[in-house]
Amino acid sequence: MCRLPKKGKKACTIVPCSRCRKRNLECTIDDSFTREHKRRRYIELEHENEQWRQQLQSSQQLITNSVPVALPTAAASIAVSAVIKSDAHLGDPRASTLSYPQYQLPLSGSTQVAIMGDDDGTKLRALKSVTLAGEEIDELYQNFFRHYASFLPILDAQTRPDVYYAQSPFLFWAILGVSSRSYGRNPTLQSALAQEVTEMAFMSVLSTCAPWHIIQGLLILLTWPFPKDNRPDVTFPMSGMLLHVAMQNGFHIPMSSHEFSRVKIPAPSELDMVRRSELWAHCVLVYQRSCLIKGQSPRNLVTMAQDETQRQVLFDMIAPHLVQKLRCQEVLGKCCEAVLENGVRAMTLEQELALDVLLRRFEGDVDDIALQAVVEDERYYLLLCRMAIQSFHFYKTQTIATSGCLPRLIVTACNLVDYVQALADRTGYLFMVPVQITFGLLLASMSLLRILKSDLASSGLDTSRARATFFAAINLAKQMSTDRSDTAAKIVTVLTQLWNSSKAFRKADGSDYTALRIRSRLILSQILDSVWWWRDEFDPKARAEMRGCEFMDNISSRGRSFQGIEVGHATVGTDPGREPSSRGNVQNLSTSRRDDLYMNEDYLTNFEWLSDEIFSFPLDSSYNLA
Structure with a gap:
């Protein structure tokens, strides 16, 4: 049956119509049939x-x-x-x-x-x-x-x-x-x-x-x-x-x-x-x-x-806020690839200058994404993305004080901690925050700690806000902790003890030690490097385990002296009281300095010393979460 409306552009005016005759159908005009708009x-x-x-x-x-x-x-x-x-x-x-x-x-x-x-x-x-x-x-x-x-x-x-x-x-x-x-x-x-x-x-x-x-x-x-x-x-x-x-x-x-x-x-x-x-x-x-x-x-x-x-x-x-987060992650992924391509092991002056250009370019990409951000949740991802990109400046040793990156690092880290503080003020608690917020607080606080503990803090930087923000980060980490063995609780332990340490980020003679000893973990390197400083001073058990490992026993049994292990153009495993050699010379370490030996990070990672988690140490029993 041909059920077409009586009125309309395609209404049947002849009975039977050509379509019904062709298909051998009964052709009638249905007055009750009306076209219906889809929106209605x-x-x-x-x-x-x-x-x-x-x-x-x-x-x-x-x-x-x-x-x-x-x-x-x-x-x-x-x-x-x-x-x-x-x-x-x-x-x-x-x-x-x-x-x-x-x-x-x-x-x-x-x-x-x-x-x-x-x-x-x-x-x-x-x-x-x-x-x-x-x-x-x-x-x-x-x-x-x-x-x-x-x-x-x-x-x-x-x-x-x-x-x-x-x-x-x-x-x-x-x-x-x-x-x-x-x-x-x-x-x-x-x-x-x-x-x-x-x-x-x-x-x-x-x-x-x-x-x-x-x-x-x-x-x-x-x-x-x-x-x-x-x-x-x-x-x-x-x-x-x-x-x-x-x-x-x-x-x-x-x-x-x-x-x-x-x-x-x-x-x-x-x-x-x-x-x-x-x-x-x-x-x-x-x-x-x-x-x-x-x-x-x-x-x-x-x-x-x-x-x-x-x-x-x-x-x-998908929702616009998800698109913004994906674009932030895409920019950060491209930044990581570009940094690795530029080289991070032992950076020459030219490589450091090139790194600075690369990071400014990717910060510009974050600025472009920020112009489209309209949701509060997007602001945190933009801050975290910018903080992660700027953290690559810590790989530099020759131009870190002259490139103007430290003031920007302080501002970004403080803004990120302020966002978490605003979240705490709005909700009254932080036990429910997801892992990305905990990691953002860790990255920002470790960056502030490294700057404040270095001689760079006394070279014209306005550190008053950085200092107050660092202490606020410790208090926020306490609010995040729900278990004595979680990352937030360990953040409090490491930040507190490193802040009060007179040896952290210092050579044996007390001068500033600015170089990263861990250089293959991208934005995590400066965090792990700080944890290594903590372990060297406050966790002697970890060092004893390293000294007693089978690898070192095998080397000792062969009568070989401990040496720095050359990787690329840098010498890792050297005395923390010396600057890394930019010429790649292998420096011999005397037997009396074995206690200060820092093993090749790749070797330790293979034995899951670092691969389990950012912090793999037992919580100090004296620490009180309250």
Whole structure:
């Protein structure tokens, strides 16, 4: 039947029309049929979706003390113009079988959300020796969405814990593990869950859960990693696993992700592509951040799309603030590659001048990105990106005082610490900050410490603000610490003891020692170099272990004298009381100076002296977190 309107440009005026005659159809004019504008239909669907949401919320009993959580995603703006029938799945465990999990999004940038329960309440759950009652689980979930979720908006706050457990036990326990950082009713819960949840993370790739939930769980653990304690640090290999799980399931090519499925599924809708694009953006950010924190050069993963058009489509889909973060990481990755290409081992005057030009160029790229920044969260990433780029100035020895980089370093470091201070003043606490904020505070405070402890501080620099900011950073690190073995607690120990030290960054004769002894860990080098100064003075156990290692025994048994190990054009492993030789001469060290020997950093790294974590020393038992 030809159902065409009576009026319109293509209305049937002859019965039967040529189309119906050709197809042998009955041709009639339907007066009731009218053309419908798509925008008007979308508006009606939006109203209908809102009515269903209100009906669902009114039929459930909300837990008290609901908290505002902003989910600034591009998917939120698209959700209001599409039919999202995820409400029916909120209480249905079978929702976990969806190829593209449907999480409900708020209609505005900030809305009141709460964890919803049912008449039976949340079920008791157990993970080996840890057992949590339903009300404890509800409190932990509410705590997560109140304090943590805004830093990583990838989960639906209205989904019940039991549904998360049905979708993925690993994701369920990952949320609980992070939330336990600030769970005052059971302060032992974090240490009890750390080992078990970490093992679940590595075993998750063998599970039958949807890869979407595995990726979400890994993102959460990498954003708020457990304290290392006496266990090896696994965040770096875990970040690689996150990246490969995402790529294996086609998240890096959202418009073709259905081609990576083991079963035939329909091509993703626009909303599905946005969700996958944003999740892939989070994967890239977390992976590259893990590389930088471990002193590795991050791969430029934004260009992994098969052509330039796909890359632009991805940028057009995701939220603008994610685009800005990706561009900051892209600039920082290119900067790392350029610095390594310029050379960092033993820099000549020409190399130092070239390095200065390179860093100014990349700072200009950050300035260009800053012109488009409109969200407060973007400002921190811009500050961290600028701080990381400027930290490469510490590789210079001949021009660091004359190139004018130190005043800019002080301003950037102070601005970064001020941002964290403003966050603390606004929220009243810092236990919930993700790893990138902790690392930013560490990078800024170590930079200020190195400048303030050097003779450069008395050469016309205005250090009054730097000094006050440094002490503020120590107090902020105390607020961040949730465990005596976490990085924030160790930051306090190292900064405090190095500040009061008369030997740190000094030669044996008391003169200034400006050169970095660790030069292969990019922006992490100056942090690790400071930790080495701390170890040399305050951790004799570490030095005793180095002196007693099998490598040194083998050399001693062969009757060979200890010498500096030549790498490139520099001599590392030399006496810290001497400047590194710029001519590459191998300097003999007497047996009496063995106690002051600094081994080749690559050798130590191979034996995991540094590879486990930035700080791998036991916390001083006398340190009080209060």
